[in-house]
Amino acid sequence: MTIRACVFDAYGTLFDVTAAARRAAGEPGQERLAEAWPRLAEIWRAKQLGYTWLRAVTGAHADFWQVTGEALDFALEAVGLHGDAVLRDRLMMLYRTLDPYPEVPAMLAALKRAGFATAILSNGAPEMLAAAVESAGIGDRLDDVLSVESVGVFKPHRSVYELVGARFGTTPRDVLFVSSNGWDAAAGAGYGFRTAWVNRAGDPMDRLPWRPETVLPDLSGIPDLAARL
CATH class of the missing domain: 1.10.150.240 (Putative phosphatase; domain 2)
Incomplete structure (x- = not known):
C-alpha cells in the first residue's frame, strides 16, 4: 500500500x-x-x-x-x-449543516477499516467545518480537519496543500487528495498529490497546466482506488 x-x-x-x-x-x-x-x-x-x-x-x-x-x-x-x-x-x-452526499459515511468507514488516515483539507473556517462534520455524524471517521485559516490564504495556494504533510508526516505521493472542484484536483496534482476529481456533473476538464490523475462520478470508488495506488 x-x-x-x-x-x-x-x-x-x-x-x-x-x-x-x-x-x-x-x-x-x-x-x-x-x-x-x-x-x-x-x-x-x-x-x-x-x-x-x-x-x-x-x-x-x-x-x-x-x-x-x-x-x-x-x-x-x-x-x-x-x-x-x-x-x-x-x-x-x-x-452550517449541509447534507453529506449519501455515500460519504460508508466510504470513510471503509477507508478507516483499510488502515488509511483520513482528513478534510478545506477553505472552510474551523467553526464551520466542525458544525458540518458534527451534523453529518462523520467525526469518528476522520483523523483531522485541516483549515486554511492556519495559513491565512485560500486554495490553491501551495501552503494549504503543505498542511497535509506537516500533519501526517507524508510526502505528496503518499496522499490521495480528492476534490469535486476540477481546479483543486488539478492544483493538487501539480503539488504532487495523487488526485481524484469527483465530477458529479460530468463537466469538461479544466484547461490548466496539470490534470487530476483519476476522474470518478462519486466517492464510492475511493476505497478501491486508494488500495490500488
Whole structure:
C-alpha cells in the first residue's frame, strides 16, 4: 500500500453545497425562493469560489464564513430576493449543516477499516467545518480537519496543500487528495498529490497546466482506488 492518507475537500465534495438553498425553498412561506433556488445556489457557489481566488491573489484574506455571506448577498440580489434578513439568516444557518452526499459515511468507514488516515483539507473556517462534520455524524471517521485559516490564504495556494504533510508526516505521493472542484484536483496534482476529481456533473476538464490523475462520478470508488495506488 503506497497511499497512507486520503484527504478530502469539504464543500461540494463531502457536503452538498446546494442543500441550504434547496432545504430553505421547501419551508413554508418560501414560494419565491422555491422558484429561484437552483439559480441562487449556482450563483452563490460561483461567487463564493471567485471571492476566495480574488482574496488569495490580492492578499486580502477573510475567513470562509465572511466570504460565504458576501457571496450569498450577491446571489440574493441577483435573483431579486435581497433585503430579506430573515431568509439570509436562515440560509447561512443551513449552510452550517449541509447534507453529506449519501455515500460519504460508508466510504470513510471503509477507508478507516483499510488502515488509511483520513482528513478534510478545506477553505472552510474551523467553526464551520466542525458544525458540518458534527451534523453529518462523520467525526469518528476522520483523523483531522485541516483549515486554511492556519495559513491565512485560500486554495490553491501551495501552503494549504503543505498542511497535509506537516500533519501526517507524508510526502505528496503518499496522499490521495480528492476534490469535486476540477481546479483543486488539478492544483493538487501539480503539488504532487495523487488526485481524484469527483465530477458529479460530468463537466469538461479544466484547461490548466496539470490534470487530476483519476476522474470518478462519486466517492464510492475511493476505497478501491486508494488500495490500488
